Amino acid sequence: MWERITVILRKELIQALREPRMRVLLFLPPLIQLLIFGFAVNLDVDHTKIAWMDMDHTPLSRDLRARFEGSGRFDVVAIAASEEDVQRILDHGDAQAVVCVLPEFERDVLRGRPTEVQVLVDGTNSNTASLVSGYSSEVIATFSQSVLAGQQNVRVLTRSPNAAVNLAVPQIDARTRVWFNPDLHSRNYFVPGVIANIIMIVTLMLTALAIVREKEIGTMEQLMVTPIRPLELMLGKTLPFALVGILDVALITGVALLVFRIPLRGSVLLLFACAVLFLMTSLGAGLFLSTISQTQQQAMMANFFFTTPAFMLSGFAFPIHNMPVVVQWLTYLNPLRYFIEIVRGLFLKGVGVSALWPDMAALAVYGVTVLGLSAVRFHKTLD
């Protein structure tokens, strides 16, 4: 039996690696995805481009602008002089927001009259917009607070000069400590997830297409007349891709550690063990797809149908706790969700089996069920 498995294994490896372009394509997409997620995909907002519209032109309005620029989060890239300028800047997307200081700003502030600073935010990208709104109100609030503190001190002083000692007014500070990813880099969050994503894409699709291809061009018949048994055929068809999957994990982990300097705080061994657990589900799903499709086109479309929801409901790019509650329940049906949690836990949080066992158990149950059922179905379709 082992002899026959190794034969089919070798045939499969030769077939997958025979064409030079295919060899490249097995390992290039993971690397490209990794590079894009590591370098390009960035939800962090800093150096937002803003336009400045100053209708007051006083020391105080210039002070406010200095605070915006000094916050390190805003770059003033344009000066708007009129409403039309504002419209044009936002329509063309030259700046994310326009800050408008209205006339008489300084006079109102000095007289102690409440006044406003207008911030017009381009809401097209709601995520960036809410970060930008938050940052700009923070800058303005700090500015306001310092103006207020100055004013109050002056007022108390003039009222009762002797009370100057008693000026202390409490201020409550939020001291934040961010765990696991203190600099808040998107990269640290995305790159570990890519590992999970890539194994699913590579193994599921390769397995399904490799089998369907034999059906489509008719070589399946030739395989059936050889003494090979279905189980052996199945193992021979899936093991090479399991191998490719594991190699991809090693490759991506290596690049993540060396190029991106993502911390790996947990155990490497556990990472590979969990990858194997997940591979069972992924290969099983690939086998299953091969049993329901007759042509590669169908397999490809079906694959797209499986992987897209799996990807989107995994918490890879979109946090699960932001989803509606019903959809959150749905994510528990998604094996990729558990694997992504494990990978992130291992990389960022450095947790071990004690925190991860529920996810691992879920993956194991999924793996055994999916692989088992698909194997039975595969067996049947061969007969």
Add this chain to the structure above:
Amino acid sequence: MSYRRLHAVFIKELHHITRDGLSLGMALAVPVMMLLLYGYALSLDVDRVPTLIYDQDGTEASRELVRQFQGSKYFDVRGFADGYGPIERGIDRNDILMGVVIPRNYSRNVSEGRDAAVQILLDGSDSNTASIVLGYAQTVTRDYSVDLRSSMMNKRGGEHSAPPVDARLRVWYNSSLESKNYVVPGLIAVILQIIAALLTSLTIAREWEMGTMEQLLSTPLRPTEIVLGKMMAYFLVGLMDSLVALLVGLFVFGVPLRGSVLLLAVSICVFMFGALCWGIFISATAKSQLLAYQMGLLSSFLPAFLLSGFVYAIETMPPVIQAITYIVPARYVVTIMKGIFLKGVGLSVLWGQLAFLALYAVLVFFRATRKMNQKLV
């Protein structure tokens, strides 16, 4: 080029498409599925942050601060911890995102007029969520602090004072800041790109793999006719897909369409022509379907998804990658879609993008026919 031969290829390809009902059904269902998933399930908006509070102080003053967190719609206070342990475990297991610790001397500091600190412990794994949550937490404590200061000041000075400068935020184009308004128009563009690549990348590779290419070659068909004929058939499917996607976007999600429908239709057609030609080019380059599929995924799906500015803002990418995005056609169509849908701008703003798409389409069309020519001889 003869119209009759073109028509023949078109009809042949249509037969291929309609005969394989499973693939066609899926091709039409993909946009609906993606729109529903994105529109309903996915959101980068953060609210109801699961929070655990550890109140070491346990006085009336600290409970007042706790109420500020409980009253905010951004936080979902799951309960109270009696030490750091539950907070750590909760964050490790992804049960909570944030812990608030009010130190023992909090109320004494406040009543004696000293500055008091509140500790916020945050799970930073998801940096985007974390920085939004951080902003919320700071706003809650700052607002409370300002209130407290003012009321103490007033007690002492007897005069009411409101904060002198207030930020008045006005959000344009998407005033409720809903991510669906932002995601859906761009998503339609991405869907078109995916469908175009999925549909056409296999079409010629399959003929090679099955050996039917030889039969096509023995006919008097010219390369241009093969490319155009095949493309027209898939163009029909693509048009149906765009129609489905647009209708779902407008009527199910209620995304506003502020600009011209005609401009939208023209842009979609120009973009689809280019995307389909690209698929055919790939298909003619790769002789196996697996290879064609991989190349299609790599050259259309990934850039359209990640480098088009559809979810991930281009402005925050490093300069080198920003430069690369200029050669991604999806980038231009995403800009056009968002411009037409949300900003309601017209050709005067978008002509550059449209011109690029047209140029791209023409170039790729000639590349694809050239490639076919090389393969034929």
